[in-house]
Every structure is written in C-alpha cells, then in structure tokens.
Amino acid sequence: MSAPEVNDNNLMRIKTKVVSQPKLNTWQMLYLPELVRGFWITSWHFTRNMFFHVLHAVGLCNDVSAAVTVSYPEEKRATSPRLRTRHRLMQRPDGSTRCVACMMCETICPARCIYIVAEEHPDPNVEKRPASFNIDLGKCVYCGYCAEVCPEDAIRMDTQIQETSAYSREEMMLDMKELLDPRPDYSRKNLGKKGSVAMEPPKAAK
Amino acid sequence: MSFVISSVLGVIMLVSVLSLAAFHTWLERKQSAVIQDRIGANRAWIVLPWKWAAPVNWILGPINRLGLFHTIADAIKMFMKEDYIPPFGDRFLHTLAPTLSLTFALVGFAAIPFGDMLMIQGREYSLQVAPVNVALLYIFAMMSMGVYGVVLAGFSSNSNYSFLGGMRAASQMLAYEITLGATIVGIVLVYGSLDLQEVVRRQGQLIGGWIPMWGAVTQPLGLLLFMAAGFAETKRAPFDLPEGESEIVGYFTEYSSMKFGMFFFADFIETIMIACLVTTLFFGGWQIPYLLRDGFHFPWGAVVHIPYLWVGILGVLAFSAKMLFFCVFFMTVRWTFPRFRYDQLMDLGWKVIFPLAILNIFVTAVVLLWWR
Numbered sequence: 001m002s003a004p005e006v007n008d009n010n011l012m013r014i015k016t017k018v019v020s021q022p023k024l025n026t027w028q029m030l031y032l033p034e035l036v037r038g039f040w041i042t043s044w045h046f047t048r049n050m051f052f053h054v055l056h057a058v059g060l061c062n063d064v065s066a067a068v069t070v071s072y073p074e075e076k077r078a079t080s081p082r083l084r085t086r087h088r089l090m091q092r093p094d095g096s097t098r099c100v101a102c103m104m105c106e107t108i109c110p111a112r113c114i115y116i117v118a119e120e121h122p123d124p125n126v127e128k129r130p131a132s133f134n135i136d137l138g139k140c141v142y143c144g145y146c147a148e149v150c151p152e153d154a155i156r157m158d159t160q161i162q163e164t165s166a167y168s169r170e171e172m173m174l175d176m177k178e179l180l181d182p183r184p185d186y187s188r189k190n191l192g193k194k195g196s197v198a199m200e201p202p203k204a205a206k
Numbered sequence: 207m208s209f210v211i212s213s214v215l216g217v218i219m220l221v222s223v224l225s226l227a228a229f230h231t232w233l234e235r236k237q238s239a240v241i242q243d244r245i246g247a248n249r250a251w252i253v254l255p256w257k258w259a260a261p262v263n264w265i266l267g268p269i270n271r272l273g274l275f276h277t278i279a280d281a282i283k284m285f286m287k288e289d290y291i292p293p294f295g296d297r298f299l300h301t302l303a304p305t306l307s308l309t310f311a312l313v314g315f316a317a318i319p320f321g322d323m324l325m326i327q328g329r330e331y332s333l334q335v336a337p338v339n340v341a342l343l344y345i346f347a348m349m350s351m352g353v354y355g356v357v358l359a360g361f362s363s364n365s366n367y368s369f370l371g372g373m374r375a376a377s378q379m380l381a382y383e384i385t386l387g388a389t390i391v392g393i394v395l396v397y398g399s400l401d402l403q404e405v406v407r408r409q410g411q412l413i414g415g416w417i418p419m420w421g422a423v424t425q426p427l428g429l430l431l432f433m434a435a436g437f438a439e440t441k442r443a444p445f446d447l448p449e450g451e452s453e454i455v456g457y458f459t460e461y462s463s464m465k466f467g468m469f470f471f472a473d474f475i476e477t478i479m480i481a482c483l484v485t486t487l488f489f490g491g492w493q494i495p496y497l498l499r500d501g502f503h504f505p506w507g508a509v510v511h512i513p514y515l516w517v518g519i520l521g522v523l524a525f526s527a528k529m530l531f532f533c534v535f536f537m538t539v540r541w542t543f544p545r546f547r548y549d550q551l552m553d554l555g556w557k558v559i560f561p562l563a564i565l566n567i568f569v570t571a572v573v574l575l576w577w578r
Contacts, residue, residue, distance in 0.1 A: 042542040049243060067239070
C-alpha cells in the first residue's frame with residue numbers, strides 16, 4: 001500500500017489568471033458617448049431615488065426603499081443568531097446564576113478577561129457559586145471559548161449586543177448584575193457614576 | 207439714483223450668491239447621497255426642549271429632517287477650528303491667498319446680467335450690478351486672477367505638497383483658461399458684442415421664426431468645450447487634480463479653519479459663476495422663448511399680453527432657474543465622472559479641446575462670412 005504521492009510541483013505552482021486589459025474601441029475612444037452613458041446611470045439613480053424619497057415623504061410606497069442606508073443607532077441590521085456578541089450569564093429558575101464557579105472559562109480565556117471569585121453555595125447540593133463574576137470587555141476578543149467550555153451552560157454569547165463603547169476602562173467592566181441582565185447601553189447609563197462596578201480585577205501577581 | 211440702484215443690486219447679488227454657495231454645500235451632500243443610494247447628512251438637528259416651543263419645533267421639523275442645518279453646523283465648525291499658520295510660511299501671503307481667491311471669485315458677478323431693464327421713474331436701469339460694455343472681458347480677467355490665490359497658497363505654506371498642488375493648479379488653470387477664452391470668441395463673433403446684456407438680448411432673436419437664437423443652438427461645439435474648460439477652470443471633478451481631496455490633497459494642505467473654508471467657498475462660487483456664464487452665453491440668460499417686452503408672441507400667431515413688471519420678474523426667474531439647473535448639472539457631473547490623470551488632463555486641454563476651440567472659431571467665422 002503506497003501513500004498517495006505528493007507532487008511538490010503541483011502544490012507549489014501558483015495558478016495565475018491573465019486578465020487582459022480590454023482595448024477601447026473607437027466608440028469608447030470618442031469619450032462623449034461614454035460620458036452620456038455614465039450620466040444616464042447617475043441620473044437614473046437620482047431620479048428613481050428622488051421619486052421614492054418624495055413618495056415616502058407623503059407616506060406612500062414605504063415598502064420600496066430609496067436608499068440602502070441603515071440609520072444606525074435607531075435601526076440595526078439583523079444579525080445571525082450564531083454571531084458571538086456580548087456575554088450573558090444564564091439564570092436558575094429562582095433568578096440566581098447557574099454558574100458554579102468552576103473557573104473553566106477563566107482558565108481557557110486567551111485574553112484573560114474573566115475574573116471570578118468563588119464562594120460556598122448555601123445549598124449543599126451545589127458546591128460553589130461566584131461571589132463576583134466580572135468580564136473586561138476592553139480585553140475580550142469574542143472568541144467564544146468561555147461559552148463552549150462551560151459545563152453548566154451558564155455563560156452564553158447570544159445577546160446580539162455589539163456596542164462596546166465607554167468613556168473609561170472601568171466602564172468596560174461588566175459585573176455579575178449586568179451579565180445576568182444585559183442592557184445594550186450599559187456603559188452610558190453608568191456614565192459618571194463611580195463604584196458601579198462591583199469589584200476591581202485582581203492585580204497580577206508580581 | 208443710479209448709485210443707489212447699483213448698490214441695491216450689488217447687495218442683492220452678493221447675498222444671493224453667498225447664500226447659494228452655502229446652499230451648495232447642502233445640495234452637494236444630498237445630491238451625491240441620492241445618486242449613490244444613500245440618505246446623506248441629516249443629523250444636525252435643532253429641537254427646542256420646552257413645551258411651549260412645540261410649534262417652533264414643528265416648523266423646524268422638515269429642516270431638521272432634510273439636514274439643512276448642516277450648512278450652519280459647517281460654518282460654526284469652520285470658525286471654531288484652530289487657525290494654524292505654518293511656522294516657516296509667509297504669514298501675510300498665507301492670509302492673503304484665500305482672501306484673493308474668494309474676492310476674485312465674487313467680483314465677477316458684478317457684470318452678470320440677471321434680468322432685463324428695470325424702469326424706475328421713467329429711467330431704465332439694466333439689471334446688472336455694473337453695466338460695463340466689456341463685461342465678458344472683465345469677467346474673464348477676474349477669473350484669471352483667481353489663479354493668484356491658488357499659487358500664493360501653495361507658495362506661502364512652506365510645504366512641498368502645497369507647492370506642488372499650487373503648481374498643478376496653476377498650469378491646469380492657465381491651460382484651460384486659454385481654451386475658455388477661445389470658445390468665447392465664437393459667441394462674440396455670432397452676437398457681435400462683449401456686452402453681456404447685449405449678448406443676451408441678441409439671443410432673443412428667432413431663427414426661422416421658431417427656434418430662439420440661443421448660444422447652444424448657434425455654438426453647440428462651443429458649449430461643450432466651454433463646459434469642459436469651465437470644469438477644469440473651477441478645479442472640479444473630473445478635473446479636480448489640484449485638490450484631489452481624497453488622496454493627493456493640494457495647495458490648501460496647510461490651511462485650516464475658515465481660511466480653508468474660504469477656498470472651499472471660492473470653489474462653489476466659481477461653479478456658480480460658470481453656471482451663470484453658461485446660462486448667459488449659451489442659454490439666453492434671462493430670455494424666455496417668445497417672450498417680448500409686452501408679452502408672449504408665439505410663432506403660430508398667438509399673443510399673450512403680460513404687464514411690464516411681470517415680464518421683468520419672469521426674466522429674473524428664468525435666469526435663476528437656468529442657473530440652478532446648471533449648478534445641479536455640474537454637481538451631477540462631479541458625482542459621475544472619475545478624475546483624469548494629470549498627463550491626460552494636459553493632453554485633453556492642449557491637444558483636443560484647444561484645437562477644437564480654434565476650429566470652432568474658424569468655422570464660425572467662415573459660416574458668418576457666408577451668410578452675410
């Protein structure tokens with residue numbers, strides 16, 4: 001039984017496709033007809049869009065769009081449900097977090113943006129729970145490892161919130177309260193309010 | 207009295223040209239947006255927070271939604287920005303350059319006739335700020351002075367980019383100014399006058415009783431060449447190499463704040479100037495086909511009498527409408543055609559447009575000789 005032969009030549013050969021520049025014919029060289037053609041395109045777009053803009057202004061034909069613009073903060077484009085967006089912590093029926101503070105996510109996180117402090121859970125059937133669970137969005141690379149590695153399905157990245165902006169690094173920090181109940185304008189609501197974040201990240205050991 | 211009339215006309219002209227130029231910034235944004243399937247700038251809103259101001263807000267609503275306040279926001283931005291003069295540049299010339307550009311762009315409008323005669327107390331006044339009999343020469347003289355602003359801006363900034371931009375602009379403007387002048391010779395031959403009011407009046411004649419003798423009819427090639435050279439002269443796309451905003455910048459690299467705004471404004475004003483000239487020279491200025499001093503005289507014999515004052519007002523309206531049409535047309539050109547390469551620009555100027563302009567003069571002269 002022989003292994004399939006690997007042909008170095010075939011692997012290394014760069015396939016090239018020669019695209020020849022089209023020669024202009026006399027009609028195109030005249031320039032003027034082509035000018036008229038270009039003018040026709042822009043004028044048609046202008047007339048068509050203007051027509052629908054005017055119709056929209058009087059409340060007609062609202063299902064035909066006159067522009068491809070999405071007026072961003074007010075309107076948003078639909079995102080795929082698979083898209084990895086801001087994290088959230090799943091809840092038990094009683095509203096407490098499902099997280100058992102196993103530190104899997106904190107361990108696997110390549111950006112080291114998750115900070116968990118564990119404590120004893122009052123229920124003897126559950127071993128631990130997080131005393132605090134912070135995610136630094138300023139560091140997060142949205143790789144989704146935390147959600148994949150979680151044995152309890154306690155963390156998911158499906159909030160469809162993509163806005164991560166704040167006026168300071170502290171505001172980029174999500175605490176457990178925020179993670180259990182994600183709000184899109186988290187940082188803006190907390191603007192100027194100091195101490196909104198439950199815990200500072202632990203300092204790196206020297 | 208005549209002094210008062212010209213002052214009033216001057217103020218009217220200045221205010222309307224400046225406000226039209228400000229309006230141009232809005233028009234440019236919105237038109238390009240509509241052409242490119244976008245919405246355009248519409249976020250500069252003024253909304254009064256009080257309850258009693260609801261009617262005011264209702265009036266402001268459409269202005270807000272159309273984004274008209276962006277012109278004001280722009281002006282405020284321009285004035286608030288830091289005005290920086292490069293440390294080794296020439297302070298005086300650096301300040302003088304935009305002023306020159308704007309001034310020479312504006313003064314040309316004095317000789318544009320925007321209406322027929324105005325009768326006040328038995329005396330007739332031409333609706334033209336300065337009724338000079340060499341209006342055409344005057345306008346072209348002022349337009350060619352505009353190149354000084356550009357060259358000085360490049361020279362005084364002490365920056366290689368500015369300097370090269372200034373040089374590019376200067377050689378382009380000189381090249382196309384010659385063509386611009388040469389295309390005008392055809393018009394002067396046909397209408398036999400340098401007085402723009404006279405040129406417009408003679409365009410009111412009819413060829414064969416039906417077709418108005420507009421410049422576009424008598425000088426179709428001249429019109430094409432004039433517009434091409436006009437775009438190049440005003441440094442607008444597809445000839446915007448001196449600026450090349452998106453990549454090569456140009457003579458105003460070192461300008462900021464309102465001084466940059468003045469160059470920007472001068473650009474729009476020059477575009478309006480070219481629109482005015484195209485209207486005046488090739489599309490009958492304030493003429494409306496078949497409209498004489500006492501009303502419409504249609505070629506099929508019908509006559510509609512109109513009061514004298516209304517004829518004058520209609521003339522001014524016709525001029526404004528034509529001029530606005532060309533402003534929009536020039537903008538569409540800008541958003542349609544890609545920029546030329548510099549050697550293509552020079553080739554087009556010296557090897558195509560200029561010889562064609564000479565040919566146009568020659569043919570016009572021969573045809574005129576033949577007919578007379």
